[in-house]
Amino acid sequence: MRIRTAGVVAVLGLALAASGCGGSSNDKPAAKESAKAATGGKLVIWADDKRTAALKPFAEQFGKENGVTVEVQAVSKDLQTNFVTASQQGSGPDVVVGAHDWIGNLVQNGAIDPVQLAAEQKSAFNETAIKAVTFNGQLYGVPYATENIALIRNTELAPEAPKTIEDLVATGKKLKADKKASEILCLQSGQNGDAYHVYPLYTSGGGYLFGTTANGDYDPKDLGVGKPESIAAFQKIAKLGEKGEGALKRSITGENSIATFTGKKCAFLVSGPWAIADAKKANITYDISPVPGFAGGKEAQPFVGVQAFYVAAKGKNKALAQEFVTNYVTKPELAVALYKAEPRPPALTAAFDQVKGTDPDLAKFSEAGKNGQVLPAIPAMAAIWDPFGKAEAAIIGGADPAKTITGAGKTIAGQIK
Amino acid sequence: MSTSLSGPEPAMQAPGREPVRSGLPRTSRTARNHAPITATGLVVKVVLLGLVAGIAIWVAFPLIEAKMWVGLAILLATTAGLFYLYLTPRHIPVKYLVPGTLLLIAFQVFPVLYTASTAFTNFADGHRGSKDDAVVAIQSSSVKQVAGSAEYALSIATKGDPTSGPLVFLVTDPKTRAVSAGDGEGLRPLDAGSVSVAPGGKVTAADGYTVLNFGQASVRSKEIIDLVVPTPGGALRSNGLSRAYEGRAIRAYDTGCDCIKDSETGKTWTADEADGSFVAADGERLTQGWKVNVGLQNFSRVLTDPNISGPFFGTLVWNFAFAIGSTGLTFLLGMAIALALHSPRMRGTNLYRVLLILPYAMPSFAMLLVWRDMFNTDFGLVNNLFGLGVDWFGEAWSARIAVLLVQLWLGYPYMFLVATGALQAIPRELTEATSVDGASPWASFKAVTLPLLLVALSPLLIASFAYNFNNINAIWLTTEGGPFPADNPTNGATDLLITYTYRLAFGAQGAQFGMAAAISIFIFAIVATVSAISFRRTRKQEEVYS
Numbered sequence: 001m002r003i004r005t006a007g008v009v010a011v012l013g014l015a016l017a018a019s020g021c022g023g024s025s026n027d028k029p030a031a032k033e034s035a036k037a038a039t040g041g042k043l044v045i046w047a048d049d050k051r052t053a054a055l056k057p058f059a060e061q062f063g064k065e066n067g068v069t070v071e072v073q074a075v076s077k078d079l080q081t082n083f084v085t086a087s088q089q090g091s092g093p094d095v096v097v098g099a100h101d102w103i104g105n106l107v108q109n110g111a112i113d114p115v116q117l118a119a120e121q122k123s124a125f126n127e128t129a130i131k132a133v134t135f136n137g138q139l140y141g142v143p144y145a146t147e148n149i150a151l152i153r154n155t156e157l158a159p160e161a162p163k164t165i166e167d168l169v170a171t172g173k174k175l176k177a178d179k180k181a182s183e184i185l186c187l188q189s190g191q192n193g194d195a196y197h198v199y200p201l202y203t204s205g206g207g208y209l210f211g212t213t214a215n216g217d218y219d220p221k222d223l224g225v226g227k228p229e230s231i232a233a234f235q236k237i238a239k240l241g242e243k244g245e246g247a248l249k250r251s252i253t254g255e256n257s258i259a260t261f262t263g264k265k266c267a268f269l270v271s272g273p274w275a276i277a278d279a280k281k282a283n284i285t286y287d288i289s290p291v292p293g294f295a296g297g298k299e300a301q302p303f304v305g306v307q308a309f310y311v312a313a314k315g316k317n318k319a320l321a322q323e324f325v326t327n328y329v330t331k332p333e334l335a336v337a338l339y340k341a342e343p344r345p346p347a348l349t350a351a352f353d354q355v356k357g358t359d360p361d362l363a364k365f366s367e368a369g370k371n372g373q374v375l376p377a378i379p380a381m382a383a384i385w386d387p388f389g390k391a392e393a394a395i396i397g398g399a400d401p402a403k404t405i406t407g408a409g410k411t412i413a414g415q416i417k
Numbered sequence: 418m419s420t421s422l423s424g425p426e427p428a429m430q431a432p433g434r435e436p437v438r439s440g441l442p443r444t445s446r447t448a449r450n451h452a453p454i455t456a457t458g459l460v461v462k463v464v465l466l467g468l469v470a471g472i473a474i475w476v477a478f479p480l481i482e483a484k485m486w487v488g489l490a491i492l493l494a495t496t497a498g499l500f501y502l503y504l505t506p507r508h509i510p511v512k513y514l515v516p517g518t519l520l521l522i523a524f525q526v527f528p529v530l531y532t533a534s535t536a537f538t539n540f541a542d543g544h545r546g547s548k549d550d551a552v553v554a555i556q557s558s559s560v561k562q563v564a565g566s567a568e569y570a571l572s573i574a575t576k577g578d579p580t581s582g583p584l585v586f587l588v589t590d591p592k593t594r595a596v597s598a599g600d601g602e603g604l605r606p607l608d609a610g611s612v613s614v615a616p617g618g619k620v621t622a623a624d625g626y627t628v629l630n631f632g633q634a635s636v637r638s639k640e641i642i643d644l645v646v647p648t649p650g651g652a653l654r655s656n657g658l659s660r661a662y663e664g665r666a667i668r669a670y671d672t673g674c675d676c677i678k679d680s681e682t683g684k685t686w687t688a689d690e691a692d693g694s695f696v697a698a699d700g701e702r703l704t705q706g707w708k709v710n711v712g713l714q715n716f717s718r719v720l721t722d723p724n725i726s727g728p729f730f731g732t733l734v735w736n737f738a739f740a741i742g743s744t745g746l747t748f749l750l751g752m753a754i755a756l757a758l759h760s761p762r763m764r765g766t767n768l769y770r771v772l773l774i775l776p777y778a779m780p781s782f783a784m785l786l787v788w789r790d791m792f793n794t795d796f797g798l799v800n801n802l803f804g805l806g807v808d809w810f811g812e813a814w815s816a817r818i819a820v821l822l823v824q825l826w827l828g829y830p831y832m833f834l835v836a837t838g839a840l841q842a843i844p845r846e847l848t849e850a851t852s853v854d855g856a857s858p859w860a861s862f863k864a865v866t867l868p869l870l871l872v873a874l875s876p877l878l879i880a881s882f883a884y885n886f887n888n889i890n891a892i893w894l895t896t897e898g899g900p901f902p903a904d905n906p907t908n909g910a911t912d913l914l915i916t917y918t919y920r921l922a923f924g925a926q927g928a929q930f931g932m933a934a935a936i937s938i939f940i941f942a943i944v945a946t947v948s949a950i951s952f953r954r955t956r957k958q959e960e961v962y963s
Contacts, residue, residue, distance in 0.1 A: 040632030067632030088545050105927050108543035108704035110554025116656045116664070118568045138558060191810045191899045250811060251795035313554060319638040323657030379543070379704065382927055386920065390906035397811055399903035407904030414724060
């Protein structure tokens with residue numbers, strides 16, 4: 001009896017196990033069948049939520065045209081880290097979509113391969129965009145959109161675009177005195193600073209982050225933070241700070257700067273294309289112009305960032321991934337669709353010209369980024385953000401620029417290997 | 418033993434009754450008949466064991482594929498052991514202990530061991546994989562198109578079966594439109610009459626070859642990538658499925674000198690096994706490194722690097738103040754409210770309780786962000802409501818007070834809840850007896866209620882202390898460790914050890930997992946010591962009052 005009970009349990013258990021195993025083996029023929037229907041291999045693309053939605057129809061079309069299966073998977077959080085970890089384990093995608101400043105880290109982890117574009121393909125792109133995805137003399141991604149910040153102003157409050165930051169402060173102060181606005185300028189800083197948004201002012205004051213090597217790449221050995229130029233730049237920024245003009249304030253953060261602008265509490269906002277949707281929703285009459293520099297100073301250069309497609313080094317279907325990235329992403333239709341998902345200027349000149357007519361803001365943003373600097377993609381850049389931002393915040397709050405920037409420069413140099 | 422064990426599953430009970438009587442050889446048959454082998458019990462057992470087998474098979478396939486035989490052996494042994502254990506009527510206590518133990522090993526012991534072993538490596542961005550991985554990455558990222566060489570239109574073809582025949586590249590020279598076939602041996606020109614070429618230059622058909630379409634070619638991706646056709650200038654490589662280019666890997670690994678050689682500049686980078694990178698004579702290192710064992714280097718760096726050890730003591734003091742402050746203040750407020758609501762004269766206690774629980778019911782993640790914005794100097798609710806102009810997160814002490822206030826708001830409902838529960842367990846006769854004896858309410862609270870409360874709540878207070886000691890969210894989502902002294906952006910006034918080290922390990926050039934693991938071992942040692950001391954003291958207290 002006991003043996004029988006054990007026997008029944010064992011047999012039933014085995015049957016169940018077999019069915020469980022059968023379940024998984026059932027999938028395989030099914031998958032094979034669908035693959036056979038498409039006859040081809042499978043391409044897996046990782047992107048963030050917004051781009052996944054825009055990519056899907058095109059990916060499906062690519063699949064249909066070529067008899068392959070294309071899967072676009074949304075990774076909504078930490079796409080870069082997840083991609084590096086997954087490709088190390090061999091479970092990563094074939095293609096990944098992301099910002100160009102990831103390249104340094106992706107290359108040092110052996111996660112992406114260079115792509116080869118023909119000369120005429122390269123020339124179809126905006127020059128800055130191609131420069132951004134070039135790292136160590138190799139092209140590592142195919143760009144599709146660029147982005148940079150600009151000065152967005154409420155034309156009701158400030159009809160004229162300021163030529164210098166001093167003009168801007170004068171206008172802002174007048175508006176404040178007339179009680180038409182409560183802030184001079186909405187340039188986000190927060191308690192820990194924001195290197196990205198203050199960068200145009202830093203360059204206008206004469207500062208730089210990295211020097212360039214002979215072939216035009218950023219050189220991590222030539223660090224500009226802590227050099228006399230950077231101190232001079234921050235001395236000018238300090239004059240706009242809380243103890244000076246009060247144009248730069250730590251209380252203006254990434255969370256409230258756009259809201260303060262759309263609430264008509266400040267006439268000037270330094271932000272990117274992503275702020276436009278809110279401004280439109282709030283019925284603000286606005287105009288876009290380049291971020292002005294200091295009077296008599298150098299040009300104010302914003303960072304230019306690029307979004308790009310990468311071929312994973314450890315993807316299972318690299319040939320197909322190369323085909324998709326080099327021959328399909330380079331078509332303007334896809335760039336236009338991605339623009340519609342999120343309005344950033346397309347990197348393909350043809351696509352840019354196509355959408356320019358319907359969206360005047362685009363040309364203005366692009367104009368503001370014309371003299372911009374490509375956001376450095378070298379791994380050393382990761383060491384800049386935090387100390388630089390904190391130094392900015394401290395100086396805005398009234399700390400001594402020379403001492404603060406020298407300290408930040410030391411910290412950054414200590415972290416760069 | 419068996420009678421005290423009354424598990425929820427009848428199936429577990431059934432065999433459980435047997436061994437006790439197994440001393441009686443044949444009468445056990447009748448004994449078993451008393452033991453309730455119910456249908457549900459049997460079904461539950463079968464389903465659970467079937468699930469075990471199913472999971473084992475599901476896990477086995479990837480293990481076999483990855484040729485991880487040790488893992489497979491462990492899997493087999495565990496599964497066989499589980500089957501034996503739950504099919505035999507013996508070993509009752511083990512039946513109860515095994516599920517918990519397995520989960521403990523999988524989710525506690527394994528991560529702890531993994532963290533400890535990571536602490537002895539240089540595992541970090543740029544040092545994630547093996548040396549072979551690094552070499553492959555260096556070589557493949559150095560492939561460049563040969564200067565001045567042409568871009569060919571490519572078709573992938575085979576002489577045999579489309580799914581398995583050896584692959585051949587059919588390439589068309591863009592200028593001459595001449596077609597060649599290339600394989601591992603090299604390029605051979607094809608007769609123009611034997612091929613048909615599409616306007617774009619792609620070969621659509623060739624005598625003696627089957628041209629693969631995209632679908633057919635895409636399943637053989639790896640072979641296509643691996644096929645390199647040698648040419649005088651370098652090698653012809655595929656770029657996708659429709660184009661080929663003449664490329665050359667500029668950098669190659671040389672086993673003789675264990676180094677990477679650059680054929681353009683002649684520079685060499687020699688492998689440094691202690692560091693896991695290729696280093697040139699001038700000190701330049703290639704970014705693609707590999708993971709190596711570095712011994713105690715991470716630990717010694719924590720102790721000797723002035724950037725880390727310099728502000729360590731100050732941070733530690735504040736870390737204790739924060740953990741004790743968060744726990745103590747929430748406990749005091751929670752207990753005070755619990756006492757107030759415990760009074761029999763209180764009316765509407767249920768309504769108050771619901772209102773007081775609210776902060777606890779809201780996700781702390783969101784609430785921390787809301788509080789951060791409420792402490793904003795110009796736009797924050799706190800300053801606007803009270804007409805203040807305090808730069809809350811800008812000054813060291815105001816920032817510390819602000820985070821403690823936020824902690825108080827978030828944490829007191831929990832203390833209120835547990836204190837309410839503990840108070841209700843204290844018999845009212847005790848306090849009544851003290852009042853009969855003429856003690857004031859304060860004296861009675863101090864002598865009776867508080868000690869009894871502490872006996873019940875001490876373990877919770879210790880747990881709360883240990884949690885707050887490492888409460889990264891409370892700091893990271895509010896002040897991010899700030900404000901920072903002007904000349905030192907690595908260590909702020911409200912930094913806890915965990916936020917400080919998080920910045921060190923993940924703030925520089927990418928993530929440094931080895932370093933982070935070493936620091937977390939240090940933090941573990943601190944928290945474990947504090948907890949051990951407190952538990953010992955609690956035990957003494959319990960002995961006094963119980």
